[in-house]
Amino acid sequence: MTPRATRRRNAPERSALVTGASRGLGAVVARFLGAEGYDLVLVARERGPLESFAGELRSKGATVRTVAADVGSDAGRKLIASTGAFETGLDLLVNNASELGPSPLRPLASVALEDLERVYRTNVVGPIGLVQAFRPALARRSGLVVNISSDAAIGGYPGWGCYGASKAALDLVSLTLAHELASDGIGIVAVDPGDLRTTLHQAAYPGEDISDRPLPEITLPFWAWLLGQPHDALSGRRFRAQAEHWGIPA
Amino acid sequence: MMRASFDFDRPRELEAKSPPEDRGLGRDGVRLLTTGDLGSENGRFADLPGRLRPGDLLVVNESATLPASLPAHSAAGPFLLNLSTYYGDGVWLAEPRWAVGRPGPVPFAPGDEVRAGAVRFRPIAPYPGIPRLWFFRAMGDVGDAMARFGRPIRYGYVDTAHDLGAYQTVFARVPGSAEMPSAARPFTPQLVERLGRRGVRIARVVLHAGVSSLESEPDRPEIPPVYPEPFEVRAATAEAVTRARAEGHRVIAVGTTALRALETAWTYGGMVAARGFTQLTLGPGREVRSADGLLTGLHDPRTSHLALLFGFAGEARVRAAYAEAIRAGYLWHEFGDSHLVWRPGAG
Numbered sequence: 377m378t379p380r381a382t383r384r385r386n387a388p389e390r391s392a393l394v395t396g397a398s399r400g401l402g403a404v405v406a407r408f409l410g411a412e413g414y415d416l417v418l419v420a421r422e423r424g425p426l427e428s429f430a431g432e433l434r435s436k437g438a439t440v441r442t443v444a445a446d447v448g449s450d451a452g453r454k455l456i457a458s459t460g461a462f463e464t465g466l467d468l469l470v471n472n473a474s475e476l477g478p479s480p481l482r483p484l485a486s487v488a489l490e491d492l493e494r495v496y497r498t499n500v501v502g503p504i505g506l507v508q509a510f511r512p513a514l515a516r517r518s519g520l521v522v523n524i525s526s527d528a529a530i531g532g533y534p535g536w537g538c539y540g541a542s543k544a545a546l547d548l549v550s551l552t553l554a555h556e557l558a559s560d561g562i563g564i565v566a567v568d569p570g571d572l573r574t575t576l577h578q579a580a581y582p583g584e585d586i587s588d589r590p591l592p593e594i595t596l597p598f599w600a601w602l603l604g605q606p607h608d609a610l611s612g613r614r615f616r617a618q619a620e621h622w623g624i625p626a
Numbered sequence: 627m628m629r630a631s632f633d634f635d636r637p638r639e640l641e642a643k644s645p646p647e648d649r650g651l652g653r654d655g656v657r658l659l660t661t662g663d664l665g666s667e668n669g670r671f672a673d674l675p676g677r678l679r680p681g682d683l684l685v686v687n688e689s690a691t692l693p694a695s696l697p698a699h700s701a702a703g704p705f706l707l708n709l710s711t712y713y714g715d716g717v718w719l720a721e722p723r724w725a726v727g728r729p730g731p732v733p734f735a736p737g738d739e740v741r742a743g744a745v746r747f748r749p750i751a752p753y754p755g756i757p758r759l760w761f762f763r764a765m766g767d768v769g770d771a772m773a774r775f776g777r778p779i780r781y782g783y784v785d786t787a788h789d790l791g792a793y794q795t796v797f798a799r800v801p802g803s804a805e806m807p808s809a810a811r812p813f814t815p816q817l818v819e820r821l822g823r824r825g826v827r828i829a830r831v832v833l834h835a836g837v838s839s840l841e842s843e844p845d846r847p848e849i850p851p852v853y854p855e856p857f858e859v860r861a862a863t864a865e866a867v868t869r870a871r872a873e874g875h876r877v878i879a880v881g882t883t884a885l886r887a888l889e890t891a892w893t894y895g896g897m898v899a900a901r902g903f904t905q906l907t908l909g910p911g912r913e914v915r916s917a918d919g920l921l922t923g924l925h926d927p928r929t930s931h932l933a934l935l936f937g938f939a940g941e942a943r944v945r946a947a948y949a950e951a952i953r954a955g956y957l958w959h960e961f962g963d964s965h966l967v968w969r970p971g972a973g
Contacts, residue, residue: 407751408750408751408761411748411749411750411751412717412750412763413748413763435736436736436737590754591754594754594755596751596753596754597713597719597753597754597853597854597903597905600713600717600761601713601714601854601903603713603714603715603717604712604713604714604715604717605714620890620905620906620907621857621890621900621902621906622854622902622903623901623903624901625899625900
């Protein structure tokens with residue numbers, strides 16, 4: 377057991393902020409963290425689903441605060457930063473909220489440029505803004521930032537260019553932040569969760585049957601593994617949650 | 627491929643209910659079936675040096691078995707908490723069972739706590755697709771609890787409890803397996819010495835085997851039949867395997883765990899040092915590139931182990947070998963007999 381892991385385990389409480397937390401992958405991660413004993417701040421745009429999900433977690437004994445906000449807007453990020461929930465520090469920031477772009481997907485050659493800007497605001501500007509806002513809180517706990525990426529970031533799949541380019545940008549953001557924030561003791565990882573049966577994936581294929589894709593729960597073993605690793609060994613790496621193996625080079 | 631494709635009839639009586647030592651044999655007195663291009667040959671495990679060639683490289687799993695079965699209780703009553711895999715930072719995957727011969731599920735309600743000695747375990751979430759397995763957060767010294775109260779994990783087909791020593795192989799060095807990597811159980815120090823004199827070399831990997839309880843294999847096609855397990859292939863082993871292959875020597879994985887570790891670390895052109903968690907699933911359609919032979923036990927119908935064997939050596943070869951094993955009365959399970967299988971053209 378590393379000294380860092382011991383310190384984290386003996387800490388009185390651990391805290392996590394999850395964006396896009398009211399459904400899909402974000403909800404699965406939040407439910408796991410809540411049961412694991414993290415104090416949670418959950419962020420989503422729509423208050424109704426967010427509050428009802430938070431209620432479910434509270435009924436199971438989790439400590440949950442909610443912020444209905446859009447991570448893609450200045451106002452939204454200010455609202456999140458002003459919760460004051462992390463005075464003692466932040467252990468985990470999961471930048472999961474993602475914007476697909478037009479549904480159905482449109483090729484880059486004809487995508488509306490305002491759609492492209494909207495996607496970048498949520499998928500790239502949002503995570504950077506939250507890291508800026510919570511850098512001191514993360515540094516206090518030698519915290520970990522998880523940026524949710526996608527196989528579209530490297531696939532070049534027709535139609536996925538708008539979303540994929542934003543995730544490719546986020547991958548480089550993750551790698552750069554890992555170098556820039558190493559001296560703060562903050563770890564940054566990018567995680568490609570793989571194809572999942574989620575609202576976002578359905579929006580990419582409206583009306584099509586996506587029931588062959590696994591539910592986001594399939595990623596639980598990956599999260600259990602990731603959160604058990606020392607942050608400094610993880611930082612700067614990109615993982616695929618549904619890969620045949622997850623490793624840290626010796 | 628559907629799991630039903632990996633079916634065959636294994637007579638119920640062909641299972642080892644106790645270690646060979648209890649049956650008046652040495653560890654290496656169990657039987658060894660050797661299957662290659664010319665069919666299957668019967669023998670004893672002690673004959674192994676004669677079945678190998680100078681220069682052959684055996685790759686063994688040096689994971690040691692934990693006393694991973696803890697007497698526990700919760701609001702549901704007393705049960706066994708069989709620890710499967712340590713994920714780090716206090717999180718364990720475990721299988722709560724009512725008793726050795728009686729699987730769960732054991733029901734948990736929100737806020738329930740499991741106690742095992744002085745250690746408290748908080749249920750976090752069921753394993754996706756395998757509801758018998760749960761993630762738990764442990765509060766307290768789990769190693770101490772295992773040392774005081776833990777027993778080796780056992781299932782109903784083994785009739786009595788045995789000491790942890792019965793569940794360790796001669797290569798065991800790194801504690802971490804919930805269940806013995808049993809393929810290496812028949813090796814004795816004397817046999818290892820005879821192999822060395824024969825010019826057979828030995829390299830080591832680690833793969834900590836989780837619980838194998840047969841009831842827990844998922845039937846939903848999207849759930850991987852193998853769940854992630856910790857492994858490590860160090861640089862010296864990676865180099866030894868790469869060199870053996872380049873020089874035309876044969877590589878023999880001792881156990882499906884060793885094979886999965888090797889294959890996880892195999893990259894285009896050779897083997898590299900690697901560590902982490904692997905859920906690599908081997909079977910038909912997934913060619914094995916890192917090994918020529920597999921020394922293993924006899925595997926039950928409809929298991930991922932049998933799928934691996936079909937993929938490794940070909941279904942027809944394995945079915946013929948198993949017909950011979952059944953005809954000759956070989957014994958299945960961790961205290962049972964052994965099988966050395968060569969890929970076509972390798973032996």
